[in-house]
Structures are given as C-alpha cells and as structure tokens.
Amino acid sequence: MFEHGSLLLTGLLVGTLARAFMLKIDYRQFPSYPHSYAIHLTLGMIAALLGALAVPVLLEKEYIAITFLTIAAQQFRDVRSIERESLAEIEKTELIARGEAYIEGIAKLFEARNYLALLSSLITGLIYYYSSWYIAVLAGGITAFLLHYFMKGPVVGDIAKIEVVDITVKGNNIGIDDLIMMNIGEEEALRKWRTEGVGIRIIPVDENARATLANLGQRQAILHDLGILMGAKLDEGLQQYTPMARLDIDSSILNIIFIPLEPDRIFIKKAVERIPVLESSQHKPLKDKIGRKAAD
Amino acid sequence: MDFSNILAIITTEINRNKVSGGVPIFITESIKEMEEVSSLLARLTLGMVHDLGNGIKVIIRH
Numbered sequence: 178m179f180e181h182g183s184l185l186l187t188g189l190l191v192g193t194l195a196r197a198f199m200l201k202i203d204y205r206q207f208p209s210y211p212h213s214y215a216i217h218l219t220l221g222m223i224a225a226l227l228g229a230l231a232v233p234v235l236l237e238k239e240y241i242a243i244t245f246l247t248i249a250a251q252q253f254r255d256v257r258s259i260e261r262e263s264l265a266e267i268e269k270t271e272l273i274a275r276g277e278a279y280i281e282g283i284a285k286l287f288e289a290r291n292y293l294a295l296l297s298s299l300i301t302g303l304i305y306y307y308s309s310w311y312i313a314v315l316a317g318g319i320t321a322f323l324l325h326y327f328m329k330g331p332v333v334g335d336i337a338k339i340e341v342v343d344i345t346v347k348g349n350n351i352g353i354d355d356l357i358m359m360n361i362g363e364e365e366a367l368r369k370w371r372t373e374g375v376g377i378r379i380i381p382v383d384e385n386a387r388a389t390l391a392n393l394g395q396r397q398a399i400l401h402d403l404g405i406l407m408g409a410k411l412d413e414g415l416q417q418y419t420p421m422a423r424l425d426i427d428s429s430i431l432n433i434i435f436i437p438l439e440p441d442r443i444f445i446k447k448a449v450e451r452i453p454v455l456e457s458s459q460h461k462p463l464k465d466k467i468g469r470k471a472a473d
Numbered sequence: 474m475d476f477s478n479i480l481a482i483i484t485t486e487i488n489r490n491k492v493s494g495g496v497p498i499f500i501t502e503s504i505k506e507m508e509e510v511s512s513l514l515a516r517l518t519l520g521m522v523h524d525l526g527n528g529i530k531v532i533i534r535h
Contacts, residue, residue, distance in 0.1 A: 349524040362522030362530045363512055416521035416535055 181233035184305045187313055188232070192225020192298030193218065195321030199290050217287065220256060221294045224249065228295035232302035249295065257288035272411050273404040273420060278394020282455045289328065297321040333399065334450030336386035337379045337431075341442040344376040344434050353378060353432040358423045366417040373410070375440060377403075377449060379431040384472045385461045387429040392458035396422040396431065399452050406448040408438025480518050481532040483511045488528040 200217055227249045234242040261284040268274055275283075301317030333339070344351055346367065352358040353376040361367050379399075381387040389395060400420050404411070411418050420435030437445060462468030482492050483499045485507055492498050499514070501507040511522045511530045520534040 349526060360523045362524035363515070364508060365512065366522075414516060414519040416519075417515075419535075 181236070183310070184233060184302055185226070185229045187305050187310055188229025188298035188302040188317070189222065189225050191301040191314055191317035191321070192228055192294045193222045195297040195317070195325075196221025196225065196290060196294040198321060199293065199325055217290075220252075220291060224253070224291040224294040225298040228298035229302045231299055232306055236306065253288045253291040256291060257284045260284040260287045271401070272413070273401050273409060274397060275401045276394050276397030278392070278455050278457050279398040279401065281457055282398075282453075285456065286328075293321065293324045293328070296324065330456060331454045332450060333379065333452045333454060336383075336389060336454060337381050339446050339449045340378040340380065341446050342376045342378055344370060344374040346371050351434065352423075353434065356423065356425050356432055358421050358432065358434055359417075361417055363417060369410075369418070369436060370434075373436050373440065374434055375437055375442070375445060377433040377435075377445065379433065379449065381429055381431075383463060384468060385459075385463050388460035388462050389454060389458055390431045391424055391429065392455070392460070395455050395458035398455055398458075399431075399433065399449065400435070402452045403433070403435065403445075403448060407435075407441075407445055410436040410438060477533050477535050479531050479533055480520050481514055483507050483514065483530045483532070485528060491527065491529060 197218060200214060200221075227246065231243065231246060261280055264275065264280040264283060265277075268280070297317045297320045300320045301313045304316045305313035342353060344353055347357070349362060349367065350357045350360050351367070351370050351374065361370065379390060381390050400422055403409070404420060409418075409420055411420070418436055420433065422431060422433045424431055433449075439445075463472060479496050481497045481499060482494075483501060484492050485501055485504065489500055499510055501510050507530060511532065514520070514532050515522045518532055518534065520532040523531050523533055525531065
C-alpha cells in the first residue's frame with residue numbers, strides 16, 4: 178500500500194462508521210430506506226476521506242492542498258439545500274405539514290453530520306500518526322460519540338409541562354377552557370370533536386420556553402410529529418378535523434386540539450414530551466439582562 | 474397560512490334578508506336542509522362549514 182495508505186483507510190472507516198451510526202430510522206421516517214441511506218452514507222464516506230486526507234497532506238507540508246477542505250464545505254452546503262428542496266417538495270403531500278422551520282432544522286442536521294464525520298476521521302488520522310491504530314480507532318469513536326451526544330438538542334418535555342385535558346364545546350365553538358380555537362358549523366363534526374377530541378396544554382417552564390413555544394414553526398413541528406406518533410383522524414377536504422395549536426396570550430400556554438387515532442392519554446403526553454425543540458425556534462430572552470429583569 | 478375565502482353562504486327562508494352580496498347564497502327551507510346542504514357544499518368545495526350563530530352558515534376554505 179502507498180504511503181499513509183493505512184492511515185487513510187482507518188480514518189475513512191471510522192468516519193464512515195460515525196456517519197452510519199448517526200443515520201438511524203426513527204418515527205420521522207427520514208431519511209428513507211434504502212435510497213437516502215445510500216446517498217448519505219456515500220456523502221459521509223467522502224467527508225471521512227477528506228478528513229483523513231488532511232493529515233498526510235499536512236505531514237507532507239503541502240499546505241495549499243488544504244483548500245480542498247473548502248470544497249468539502251461547499252459540497253456539504255449543497256447537501257443542505259438538496260435536503261431542503263426535496264423536503265419542501267414533498268411537503269404538499271403531507272396531511273399535516275412539517276413547516277419550514279422543521280425542514281430547515283432537518284436540512285441543517287444533515288449538513289452538520291457530514292462535518293462530524295469529517296472531524297472524526299481527522300482526529301482518527303492525527304492520532305493514528307502519533308500512536309497506534311487501535312488508539313486512533315478508539316479516539317475516533319469517542320469523538321463521534323461525543324459530537325453526536327452534544328449535538329442533541331432539547332425536547333419539548335425539557336422546556337414545558339404537558340397536560341392532556343378534555344376539550345370544551347360551547348355552542349359551535351370548541352377550545353380548551355376559556356380559549357376558543359375553532360368554530361364548527363357541522364353537527365357531525367361537532368359530535369366527533371365532543372366524543373373523540375383531545376386537548377393538550379403545553380405550559381412553558383420559564384421565559385425562554387415561552388418565547389420558543391410561541392414560535393409558529395415550533396407549533397407546526399409539534400402538530401406534525403403528534404400526527405405521526407398518535408395518528409390524526411384527518412383527510413383532504415376534511416378541514417373541520419384539522420389539528421390546531423393556539424397560544425393563550427395571557428398565560429402563554431400553548432393549547433392543542435386534535436382527534437387522535439390512538440386516544441391513549443399517557444402516550445399522548447409522552448409523545449409531546451419527546452418532540453424536538455427546533456434550533457431555529459429557540460429564543461433566549463433570559464440570556465439578556467433586560468429579559469431577566471423584565472421576567473421577575 | 475394562505476388567506477381564507479368565503480365560498481358560499483347558506484341560510485333559511487326566515488333569515489333571507491340578513492344576507493346579500495357577491496357570494497353564492499343558498500336559501501333552504503328548514504334547519505335540516507341547511508345542515509345537509511352546508512355539509513355537502515363543504516365536501517364539494519373542500520372548504521369548511523362555520524356557524525355564525527344567527528342561523529347563517531358560511532363555507533370557508535382555509
């Protein structure tokens with residue numbers, strides 16, 4: 178094998194495995210199996226190879242060659258826009274839309290994971306050069322794990338208390354407690370809401386959570402994930418059964434009404450708790466002095 | 474969210490003088506007929522029935 182060949186190979190393997198480890202199918206069913214898997218594994222492999230390649234290049238003092246890393250960065254930015262475009266394209270086929278903020282979050286995640294693969298293989302390569310292959314593999318694995326661990330964002334359960342409640346029906350209006358959320362003119366639809374409708378109150382724990390939950394993208398993401406996890410009785414042309422999320426502007430509590438396919442209240446609560454908080458919808462007024470003072 | 478649009482108004486004979494304008498208006502003979510006509514119209518137009526509470530129903534596409 179040519180010089181540094183085994184270093185490259187080790188870096189490539191660790192980086193690709195790191196990317197594969199981060200590709201997992203969950204309830205969001207994204208990326209789809211097996212085609213998106215093939216795409217992202219291949220891109221991850223390229224990222225890993227570039228990361229591993231950076232080490233011998235530096236050792237040979239070919240500093241100009243480091244510019245190919247910028248090409249890699251460009252390539253990963255393309256990954257983000259490809260993901261964004263394809264998700265925006267299939268958005269029309271979703272009964273409950275993901276929303277632009279959620280799509281942006283997913284696209285960003287796919288870009289970032291390529292960098293993580295690149296960094297893992299870079300570290301593996303460096304350590305391989307200065308010590309032995311097994312320490313390098315171990316260090317690369319630990320890097321991938323740590324990076325993946327710290328990339329995990331908060332979930333709704335971390336920033337809010339969730340209550341599953343009954344919905345209230347007042348005449349033709351439905352809502353939760355005093356908050357009117359929807360006017361329904363059909364007897365049949367009202368009956369369905371009265372018998373099967375479930376209300377959720379998401380109570381923010383602090384001012385940061387209040388600002389985050391008020392974000393429209395975050396609300397749409399909650400509705401989308403809830404519709405997937407618990408199922409929603411909904412079809413095209415049946416707007417009267419559309420799930421709704423409305424803010425109680427006095428208390429900042431986010432109220433959700435929907436008709437679940439699985440009316441199991443314990444699991445509805447658990448489902449809402451594990452929905453991710455979107456990166457782009459996070460606001461932190463408490464990080465500022467004014468925000469903190471205004472909050473007391 | 475795109476803008477919402479009133480597609481039709483359905484009411485009964487008694488409330489006839491409460492409605493007018495450039496939207497299709499359906500005058501029905503009984504509450505039961507109003508209920509049926511509004512449901513059907515909502516299905517046909519992919520809209521949603523809202524009840525204004527004064528004997529008038531409107532179909533709105535959200």
